[in-house]
Amino acid sequence: MTNPVLVEVTRGNRVESRHRGIAVVVDGDGKVMQSLGDVDAAVFPRSACKAMQALPLVESGAANAFGFGASELAIACASHSGEDAHVELAASMLARAGQNESVLECGAHWSSESEVLIHQARSLDKPSALHNNCSGKHSGFVCACCHLGYDPKGYTTYDHPLQRDIRGVMESLTGAALGEDNCGTDGCSIPTYAIPLVALARGFAKMGTGNGLEPLRAGAARQLIEACMAEPFYVAGTDRFCTRLMTLSPGKIFAKTGAEGVFCAILPEKGISIALKCEDGTTRAAEAMIAGLLSAHFEAGTPEREALTAMAHHRMHNWNGIHVGDVRVTDALFA
Secondary structure (H helix, E strand, O other), rough: OOOOOOEEEEEEEEEEEEEEEEHHHHHOOEEEEEEEEOOOOOEOOOOHHHHHHHHHHOOOOHHHHHOOOOOHHHHHOOOOOOHHHHHHHHHHHHHHHHOOOHHHHOOOOOOOOOHHHHHHHHHHOEEEEEEHOHHHHHHHHHHHEEEEEEEEEEEOOOOOOHHHHHHHHHHHHHHOOHHHHHEEEEOOOOOOOOHHHHHHHHHHHHHHOOOOOOOHHHHHHHHHHHHHOOHHHHHOOOHHHHHHHHHHHHOOOOOEEOOEEEEEEEEEOOOOEEEEEOOOOOOOHHHHHHHHHHHHOOOOOOOHHHHHHHHHHHHHHHHHOEEEEEEEOOOHHHO
């Protein structure tokens, strides 16, 4: 199957680039409402599924035991920018479990956000693991291990008991079989599994509505999704796309990006879940796709619809501020 072109990038009066993609929208029961391209194709969710990976932190009682609130739960689901507040919160989570950054196995990197990177370069000799965009998730992993009595050492490996727990959670949510044959290694060193895109959407539909989940898991999922919507800065960072999506309609949109052009979103009040992948892995195209798909579920003329439409179709300017082209979703996105 050839996946449709869902985003075009223009320069002057010509289309300069085209981005194909796959996308699926499901209702609270997992019924497909809209399908674009090969939605049964397996994709690596990458960071888009962090809220699923954070479920053991809440279900085990670790989050309550360490007194975590919405900020801590949000950063446990985050791909943050490595801003000072992110670093401090991840460190405080570890401290509550009697740990420090030396236990983290995510590696260290400079921020990918230019303003944050400049600040880091001025104030640091080098970044630590706490500056890694996944440090909140990993701090949550370590805290879950400490509460459950697991040795945190090696918590990123396939056979570690925490990763077995996470694998079981994700299998239960998505209905997909996860094992070594569809396992890769994510940028932060944990296992990542190729899952049919429609199964990923159905997993998030369960998290958003609680349908088909036992009470403990439904409550934990609700806590995590509500925390992310309440504290979007800790899910991403200043002016990040996920932050902007969740801020424009507080409590109505959950959104999480993943590397290589993956995006997942939930509209909890509407019982709708969306999952997509830009085929070539381009982030700007994936962002336009998710904004366009979300816009269709808000009434015409509402501030949400107008803001999302503007995010789905926006101008590009060069360094002199001259309008040189546009990023725009195609009509195929709304087929």
